Amino acid sequence: MKVTNVKYWKYPLTxxxxxxxxxxxxxxxxxxxxxxxxxxxxxxxxxxxDAGTLTIEDAD
Amino acid sequence: xxxxxxxAKMGEVLTNSQIxxxxxxxxxxxxxxxxxxxxxxxxxxxxxATVDRWKTAIGSTAGRLTQTQTAIxxxxxxxxxxxxxxxxxxxxxxxxxxxxxxxxxxGQDLQQLKKGTSDAxxxxxxxxVKGNASATYTCELQDTDxxxxxxxxxxxxxxxxxxxxxxxxxxxxxxxxDNALSFQLNIHLHAGSTFTGGSHTDNVWHTTAxxxxxxxxxxxxxxxxxxxxxxxxxxxxxxxATNFEHRSFGEERQLxxxxxxxxxxxxxxxxxxxxxxxxxxxxxxxxxxxxxxRANPTGSVSANDDFGxxxxxxxxxxxxxxxxxxxxxxSRFAINITRSGADLTAGTIYQVEADNNxxxxxxxxxxx
Numbered sequence: 001m002k003v004t005n006v007k008y009w010k011y012p013l014t015x016x017x018x019x020x021x022x023x024x025x026x027x028x029x030x031x032x033x034x035x036x037x038x039x040x041x042x043x044x045x046x047x048x049x050d051a052g053t054l055t056i057e058d059a060d
Numbered sequence: 061x062x063x064x065x066x067x068a069k070m071g072e073v074l075t076n077s078q079i080x081x082x083x084x085x086x087x088x089x090x091x092x093x094x095x096x097x098x099x100x101x102x103x104x105x106x107x108x109a110t111v112d113r114w115k116t117a118i119g120s121t122a123g124r125l126t127q128t129q130t131a132i133x134x135x136x137x138x139x140x141x142x143x144x145x146x147x148x149x150x151x152x153x154x155x156x157x158x159x160x161x162x163x164x165x166x167g168q169d170l171q172q173l174k175k176g177t178s179d180a181x182x183x184x185x186x187x188x189v190k191g192n193a194s195a196t197y198t199c200e201l202q203d204t205d206x207x208x209x210x211x212x213x214x215x216x217x218x219x220x221x222x223x224x225x226x227x228x229x230x231x232x233x234x235x236x237x238d239n240a241l242s243f244q245l246n247i248h249l250h251a252g253s254t255f256t257g258g259s260h261t262d263n264v265w266h267t268t269a270x271x272x273x274x275x276x277x278x279x280x281x282x283x284x285x286x287x288x289x290x291x292x293x294x295x296x297x298x299x300x301a302t303n304f305e306h307r308s309f310g311e312e313r314q315l316x317x318x319x320x321x322x323x324x325x326x327x328x329x330x331x332x333x334x335x336x337x338x339x340x341x342x343x344x345x346x347x348x349x350x351x352x353x354r355a356n357p358t359g360s361v362s363a364n365d366d367f368g369x370x371x372x373x374x375x376x377x378x379x380x381x382x383x384x385x386x387x388x389x390x391s392r393f394a395i396n397i398t399r400s401g402a403d404l405t406a407g408t409i410y411q412v413e414a415d416n417n418x419x420x421x422x423x424x425x426x427x428x
């Protein structure tokens with residue numbers, strides 16, 4: 001899975017990082033991937049991060 | 061078929077309880093539901109392009125295609141098929157190249173296969189296909205929990221014909237009883253030596269990647285003349301292909317919503333929901349989905365400025381999180397709206413709505 005523009009997102013209400021914002025497989029719409037092992041996109045991102053092939057930018 | 065053989069078949073059907081409803085494990089087998097789009101051109105990456113639940117997996121190839129949910133009139137009883145149309149050929153096939161049309165299944169929905177036990181069941185897959193010319197492709201069952209495969213070649217002609225493939229039972233490798241991916245029904249349309257390099261044998265469970273695709277496989281990308289149509293896909297327990305189980309559009313759509321739901325405004329200023337501003341820049345709004353989703357979904361929206369807040373100036377929305385909050389069963393979500401200009405009053409209840417157009421769209425994706 002090709003993931004670009006990858007950045008953590010912090011929920012302003014709680015100040016906690018809950019999502020990863022990114023573009024997946026070249027789609028123009030920004031995807032908001034929850035940090036949740038049940039989510040297929042998150043699992044695929046995590047594999048790439050663990051392999052050292054993907055870096056996630058810190059949240060604003 | 062002789063009378064005795066016919067009775068034997070009937071007996072097997074009854075034994076396997078295939079007479080009852082819900083014989084078909086496949087969702088949207090008649091290609092009726094297409095929430096995302098009816099047609100997508102230039103497909104170059106793996107995607108759920110058009111019809112719900114059906115993923116086009118494409119890898120390492122220069123070949124490109126258009127995928128369409130197309131109305132058909134040449135197959136009695138079916139209104140739609142998925143059409144794949146090669147738009148860029150790739151006749152130099154590198155090892156890892158692939159094009160696959162497939163559906164993924166949760167393990168908890170396949171326990172009736174008794175896979176990995178001494179009572180394991182045969183599985184019968186049937187579907188209607190045609191193409192621009194004769195071709196041979198490969199249909200595969202893939203156990204993703206245990207990395208096991210079983211595939212069979214099938215033929216395509218220029219008229220719709222029903223392909224029926226019965227797969228032997230697999231007494232090795234049980235499927236995990238949860239909501240995660242356990243199993244795939246794959247139609248291989250193009251494959252490099254990573255999938256074809258070994259000696260393929262039809263209808264044998266194995267673990268060897270380069271034996272997955274048949275030796276007579278046609279490449280879908282061999283010519284821009286190439287088309288492939290498929291509908292009426294059914295996967296059922298046992299060795300008998302029963303008639304395709306037609307479900308109503310409403311039933312089929314409800315089943316699809318577990319994996320993907322798109323909410324789209326049909327009128328300007330359509331209301332999404334209500335919620336309380338917790339500072340001058342952010343407010344939330346809760347909204348339900350038609351059925352609980354499989355898992356915490358990936359959210360996306362059409363564009364930030366497609367969302368507004370009633371009573372405030374148009375536009376001015378600079379950020380959205382489609383599913384910032386969720387119920388435990390993924391039946392209800394809260395969207396978070398970030399506004400420019402600090403035009404909200406903390407503690408006030410606001411109505412989040414579409415802007416003055418019908419562009420607003422929220423997508424929730426919980427596919428496997």
